[in-house]
Amino acid sequence: MTQSIFISGAAQGIGAAIARLFYQKGYKVGIYDINAVQAQQLAEQLGSNAKAGLLDVANYEDWQNALAEFSTWAGELNILVNNAGILYSGDFEKTDIQAHHRTININVNGVLNGCHAALPYLKQASFARVINLSSASAIYGQADLISYSASKFAVRGITEGLDVEWQKYGIRVLDVMPLFVQTAMVKDMDAGTIQNMGVKLKAEDVAAQIYKSATAKDRVTLPTHHPVGFEAGVMYHLSRFSPQAVNRISNLFLSKKK
Template sequence: MPSIFISGGAAGIGLATAERFAAEGWTVGVYDVSDDALAAVQQSHPDFITGKLDVRDAQQWADALADFTSHTGGTLDVLDNNAGILLSGDLADISPEAVKAQIEIDALGVALGAQAAHRYLKATPGAHLVNIASASAIYGQPNIAVYSATKFFVAGFTEALELEWAPDDIRVVSIWPLWAKTALVADTDAKSTKTLGVRLTAEDVADKVWESVHPTGADKVLRRTSYSVGLQTTLLGNAAKFIPNVLNRGVNKLLSQ
């Protein structure tokens, strides 16, 4: 049966994605840095393969993927680079540790995961790398500047690898949600959570991950690389492509300040 490895998979969008794929008969790997969250998953989903993973550590990535693929006959159909954190606040006010943690988990962790997974994905025909981006990469967002910047990294990284890995028959995509009802959002005071609302659920994002690895029609032929989640993200993303930058800036200032 096909298999998916999910980083940061023990809660929120990661867990919803695990449940979505498991319901379709996939072998699911949930790897996370939180012992408590992993213990809860092991109790509620004993069929999931679970393990400890700090995405900032290349050796832990190698060990985790080796562990998971030992249960799948060495194959990996999808790596879901889901792990991420958000620490809001003006850049002048947050700690250097908060800056470093977001860059290391949300950007470095994505790159290290892709690098470690490449040999497994290359060996599995039609494999996918899924990177969780964000609507905050449509235009840089104040109060979450570092987080927003890491999602610009994810967007560019996805586009680059889509080209780089095409000869290896690995499809690379990114998922672009706006605010979803998860713990990631619960502790942020970004204004856009109020102006735009928190309308998405973790399940909405999980459904889009499922859609992204089952492309049909034009998505498959044209090698679509980005998937917006929800009407708001789609409208904002499309507007940003066509309206003048000064107008785009004004819209984002109105929404976020």
């Protein structure tokens, strides 16, 4: 049976790049997004092995309906990619509290909803894996990106916990941790970190890592976290060994606005 992948927030950006790559690799691809029209346009561009649908990731009932529809169409659900997310940047106190709450609702509750609703389908599949979109912002809390960074720390925690808990089902739960990616989400960002480090990754770079993580053999040595790009890799590995004071000082330096 042809394997399948279900991607949230797949109508554009990283999600669309994931959909294109996996389609090229012969997968049945689920392109689900709150922008159903744009999702359908991408599915039509790709071909008959792509299916699009409406999904507000903050709505659990939407997840139930979308996954039931997709699994019936695809035959089984093999890979779930929790990609949907939003970002607000700028001074914490100058960002509306509703924006902070919306970030948590979509970036965190969206992942919780997706994993919870997908488990019955993943348990029935011949092969099953979950890939969550975390971020290099989950390595150390980021100034000017407070709620986004916090949401990605939560995604990291969800990933680590479920990767252990779902071993009993033979399901690995992994994440990818890119730095800033050239998508609409980072346009006009008000954060010192992006000014100092720039935007070097493309959506296709993240998609390539997700494909690698999704298809890697399930060995004991297969890591849970997968930094994307040289800078994210350096930040991740250094943070594991350097003192907290050094991590704080380096982030103070990187967060200074020009």
